[in-house]
Amino acid sequence: xxxxxxxxxxxxxxxxxxxxxxxxxxxxxxxxxxxxxxxxxxxxxxxxxxxxxxxxxxxxxxxxxxxxx
Numbered sequence: 212x213x214x215x216x217x218x219x220x221x222x223x224x225x226x227x228x229x230x231x232x233x234x235x236x237x238x239x240x241x242x243x244x245x246x247x248x249x250x251x252x253x254x255x256x257x258x259x260x261x262x263x264x265x266x267x268x269x270x271x272x273x274x275x276x277x278x279x280x
Contacts, residue, residue, distance in 0.1 A: 219278075222269055225253055 220227040248255075254269060261268035 221274065222254075224257075224269065 217227070258268045258270070260266070
């Protein structure tokens, strides 16, 4: 991310929220409380499936570290 904009997307099975056909809206961080996790649900389900089956998740610790700068 750069200035709150997605600049790279490495997931092939998850829609890129930066694409115009993705229609996700949120409250623009008017609160510090996390009340909507819908944009992350597919990634979380994939991670849970990987943990239960021993398969590789779409994202792992290495990719998370690489995106955190």
